[in-house]
Amino acid sequence: MVALLPPLEAPVDPVDALRRIAFLLERTRAGTYRVEAFRNAVKTLRTVDADELAERAEAGTLQEIPGIGKSTSGVIAEALSGELPGYLESLQDKVGGPLVEGGEELYAMLRGDCHLHSDWSDGGSPIDEMVLTGVELGHEWMVLTDHSPQLRVANGLTVERLKQQLKIVDGVNRSLAGHFTLLKGIEVDILDDGSLDQTDEMLGRLDLVTASVHSKLRMNADPMTRRMVAAVSNPRVNVLGHCTGRLVEGSRGTRPQSEFDARAVFEACAEHGTAVEVNSRPERCDPPDELVTLALDIGCLFSIDSDAHAPGQLDMKAYGCERAERLGIPPERIVTTWDVDRVREWAAP
Template sequence: MAFDDTPTLEPIDALRRIAFLLERSRGETRKVEAFRKAAGVVLTTGEDEIRARAEAGTLTELPGIGASTAKVVTQTLAGQVPDYLAKLDDGPLVPQTPETVAMREALRGDLHSHSDWSDGGSPIEEMVATCLELGREYQALTDHSPRLTVANGLTAERLATQLTIVEGINAHLGGEFTLLSGIEVDILDDGSLDQTDEMLDRLDVVVASVHSKLRMAKGPMTRRMLGAVENPHTDVLGHCTGRLVTGGRGTRPQSEFDAEAVFEACAKHQVAVEINSRPERQDPPDDLVRLALDAGCLFAIDTDAHAPGQLDFLAYGAARAAELGVPAERIVTTWPLDELRAWTLRRR
């Protein structure tokens, strides 16, 4: 199913498209959940009953179908573009300059995303389906690590189970798209990583991020980050300052650390500095992107998506990278899969 809003859409496609557009515009979570839940009901109920109920006006008798979602189903079955879908903005998220378009088109994948195995809002399969619809070549599944209990971080045992699911998805897709195994691993106070070396060895991609004690003094924070960068398992340094500049969680100042020392270490060990595409993060700030660029760092433009609609946030990161003059060849998420895999194995 291609993402479009033509009258050829089936009801489940229209409902999923609405949920996607609400998510990417940072709409209310309850509305997103209502449309995605309704899509699930339509899928499990069966076409004949859905059509019969639409004609009889009894769709709302099905648990999970409300007035708004019933109207979407009814209008779609009638060959119409649903009113709810028509009013949503499905245009570009950022101004389409030649530089921004070229950068976005160069991106092949994304190395940072979450599912409902940790603090994401959707199953792995729904995230994968959206990646396919968006034309991704690869996507890393990087749910959180154990210490981040507030985000339902994965123990080694749960992560091992997740790896079997990733393998099954890739076997089913047969090379059409690759779901990379991964983790967003917490950088602990002493710079060590919050997962066993054995499990980290089994993963395709390791994103290391600070999530606690963000106001740690500059010296200890620098040593903490250097420890993570020097760890041979680390591929990407995630949202390095931890700042929040807007959004429902409020704002948060950036962490203090010796950025020059950290980026020099990233360049030395070929650890990519993440350009986090989430609008509320915009991390690193522009001056630090320029500093990392001057230090010779690699970069990864990532969505940090916690829901399918947020996978389209890649456009925000692409726009920032283009504006700041980051060369596409130094962005690992523009690389073909074979080249990317060779890079992640460089120190293991």
């Protein structure tokens, strides 16, 4: 079951200290530049011999290693001396607790996540780091859902790149068999006519498909409704991602929600067993409360997802759990509380 990470205590491995700092910065939406300094330092340390690292720490020459700066060298030196790095201790005290009050019981019931990204599209970390963090948080399964080809700005996956990624997912599952399952997936764009931005053959090779609108968000209500109803009625689609497309805060500014007949869309979701995503990103908070309530009344399934683009953002599902618990969504109707076998059975066309 998913749980809050306990704070690290001394002594701590330098890599673990750097990873935890990056995680804490990511879960509180710190600037990318700050996070990258610690993520890049982790990559560097994994290529440096332990004896050399200790010698450089003793000599005060850690910053001569490419990719190690003033802040990261301080963390490394303190960790190697057996201390809990001061910056890590400060972050754990300030931002290491729950992200939001409420939803704790539901958060503990989560087993998986149907929407997350790696550096294969617009995520900031490789697949193995996303998986490792998911395992540390207590996930039993996650679905890798990098973007589809049309979303070029997000480095969407062509057929060939998706085929390559599926081989990596197979490797992850071989190495973690019996402990964790990485499901094959995609966040596929819903095209203007409601068709999906990936070949049917490739969609058929996936375990689960999250479908989202990313273009022409201001389309008139009637064609937008037809577009979304067609997508959620497709037997290949399992989750309707961030259905209104709105932005309510954050560095990208705000954006109004798309106009569509929500009742018609959610009735199609209920009829075809497509889950309505409760997107947990604070800047999306999508769907708004009144649409969650409508989908609940209609009888829809739900998926509480992180839409994580970095490992620390996997923890953002706490925001979605607070909303779901407050709005009265029964846990049994939330697919991310299900075990992996039940998810696979439900997601199969």
